[in-house]
Amino acid sequence: MFVVRTTTLLIVEPERKIVSPRSNWVDRQLNRVCVQLELTATQYKDAEQKYRAVGGWLSDIGSPLAIYEPEIYPQGSMLLGTTVRPQGRIEYDLDLVCQLHWCANQPPMTIYDWVHDRIAGHETYAAMLEKLKRCVRLNYAGDFHMDILPACPNDQIGNGSIVVPDCKLVCWMHTNPKGFAAWFFEQCRRQESDERRVMLKDSVAPIPSPVPSEFKYSLQRIVQLMKRHRDLYFHGGRDIARSVILTTLGGMFYRGERSLSTALDGVLDGISAALAIHTQVPRIENPVHPSENFADTWDQEKYEKFKAYIGNFRRGLKSVLYPSAQDEQRGLEKSAGPLSELFGETEVKEAIRIEASEMNRNRNQGKLSVGATGLIGTVRSGAASIPPNNFFGR
């Protein structure tokens, strides 16, 4: 007899492949989809206001927590710049860490109760409060909730490591949201070398101001696209393909390719190859804290569903980038179809509308040219451009 042990996810180096001639077109559409996935300015501002209000309440000088010098900072997608606009009944959220000091000797439930009781002491918050395994949740009216994670620093490890109470197991769990964010941005920078610092200081650290989609790292967009397909594929399903799992796997398998679609294809190849080795549920370790297993909620059934989601995603994207000879003869519509299935029909249609309007703008400015094979491209104004015309007819 042997014991089957859960094993850490193995990385298989994927084969380098030829970049699809369609990747430019797909990149343009994916970039336009990502712009539409961003939270609206109102949604963002609203979340920030609520974050500041809750942060202020927790760290207020009159709060019983004040002597523990609470440090409030965001974690998760809001910090990583990987939020996606809520869709249907799905909410968007903000995760907030309420880190107390000189408290790691206390029993975990004491810390949880301190934070919980402080929130419950607020008239408005008390009515919105929900106790969860590792956090206190505030359910706002509308499509937003905030998870407050009570925490104490893990001074033995340092470097942003914290311990958080687990109500089910009544014990401390180790994690490191700051370290995870630093790791994620390190992966992002495989693409570029410019310094974009993540600010983490003060008692209520600001949530990073919204970066317009076009200035985001490819990896941030890859994670957004993975989350978007998750939301459509599972109609929710955030317990199967948790954001932190998608973010970790995205970061692990991203190789810094210039083209967004090629990079996403590479990430899906990488994940798929790694999952193929594991018939049993693997561990998905926190890259900065290997003893934390992000997949600890997976059983065989959930794992199979996750594999199916990755498989479907990968097949869909491949059919766009590397169509069969038969599909190739169907042209753009055969690419737009699977793209809509992956990321949403409205968003893809809007992307094509923008493609057309950019083409028209260049056409009106005399910047379009046509190559020997009919390939439409842009030229410097005036240089052998297509003369103006009006398509006639009904």
Add this chain to the structure above:
Amino acid sequence: MIRIKTLGVRDQAAWVRCCFPTFQCTIDGGFLVCRGTLQPDPVNRVYAVEIHYRAGQWPKAFVPGNQLEPLVPEGKIPHTYGPTEPCLFYPSRSSWRSDMKLAHTVIPWLALWLAFYEMWRATGEWYGGGITHGESNEIEPAA
């Protein structure tokens, strides 16, 4: 009155072959037929196309066979004269004159039309703009 110097079909054919080397041109009794392929973007399909032209008449562009398809059976494809003939320009001397090169006008317009046609196939919307039949009845004779 502005005099224009009509470009002969031989010159037109030479320009087409020069700009679009894959095109084959034949002239029969002053009637020019250019056959070739166009692919506006790698994501688009490769279309076999034909240009028909007789000096002094309006040039015509065709996408023969059943390469073009309406969205529903028997449906209409926007900006076409018939199931295989896109309308590339408003027939007036301000759009096209016989001193213009097919290679610099009609063929690039056809590539553009095909790009918009595929977007229409995918979205049901015609984004290419243009003039709808009947908006102006003044169709000028060919230059």
